[in-house]
Amino acid sequence: MSDEERIREIFKRLNEVYTIRTFLDHDPYQVLVRTILSQRTRDENTDQATNNLFEVYPDIYAVADAPIEEIQKLIKPAGFYRVKAARIKEVSRILIDQYGAEVPREMDEMLKLPGVGRKTANCVIVFAFQDAAIPVDTHVHRISNRWGIADTKEPEETELVLMEKVPKDLWVDLNDLMVQFGQTICRPIGPQCDRCPIHDLCEYDLGVLGE
Structure with a gap:
């Protein structure tokens, strides 16, 4: 063989x-946020934090404008919630200001986002865009x-x-x-x-x- x-x-x-499995109906922004939340935590904690966040702040504009303290409370199950909340707000604002509120499809562009490494970028490419990675x-x-x-x-x-x-x-x-x-x-x-x-x-x- x-x-x-x-x-x-x-x-x-x-x-x-x-x-x-499907992840949040393949919405690129939600997949990106979920992947950021998944760092150094268990899947069930990631799911809870992700659902908490998007139930209250359903899109990128709401998340970008949300008080940082509120994001921290909602994503606390994922751990490292202060760092992750700041990262999510920063990435959201960059996407709005520089990418028309869209997550770029290209690896090189995603790697320009703060805190986004190859694993995170590859997760978005696969789970959001269903492209080979x-x-x-x-x-x-x-x-x-x-x-x-x-x-x-x-x-x-x-x-x-x-x-x-x-x-x-x-x-x-x-x-x-x-x-x-x-x-x-x-x-x-x-x-x-x-x-x-x-x-x-x-x-x-x-x-x-x-x-």
């Missing part, structure tokens, strides 16, 4: 187990190395390896499938290899790779 055949079989099996979070980085697809130390290195090895038609669904897989089976500690749908294709389960 070639590397591409193996990778395609892995994602075929994951697609049979997991359902691709590979957001590499802790799950994607860990699992790629366990599978033996990557042998990397940093997420940025993993992104480059995955872009080279994973067929482009799989990129849009890659992050969501691997995150769900990482949350349920391929956990950081105590991965459940005995119930893994791709155990026979995984170098970690075969004992080739260490933790």
Whole structure:
């Protein structure tokens, strides 16, 4: 089995187990804000903070004009709420003033926004615009190395390896499938290899790779 055949079989099996999720109906601004809120917190905290914010301030103009203290209260479940509230207001104002209140589609433009790195930009490209990109979070980085697809130390290195090895038609669904897989089976500690749908294709389960 070639590397591409193996990778395609892995994602075929994951697609049979997991359902691709939608994020806030793919609204680019809401996806961007949600991704900022998701930094260093759990998904359930991100969801609560995101819903709290947009229930009270439903669009970019409302968020940009909202008192910083009110934003802090609403997003508190996401943690680091003072830093994140300031970041969200700053980004909102820049988007209004410089981009006509629209989130740019291009990676280079998104990276100009304060606090927006490649992971955040890639999340917006995938989840908002449904364009091909590979957001590499802790799950994607860990699992790629366990599978033996990557042998990397940093997420940025993993992104480059995955872009080279994973067929482009799989990129849009890659992050969501691997995150769900990482949350349920391929956990950081105590991965459940005995119930893994791709155990026979995984170098970690075969004992080739260490933790």
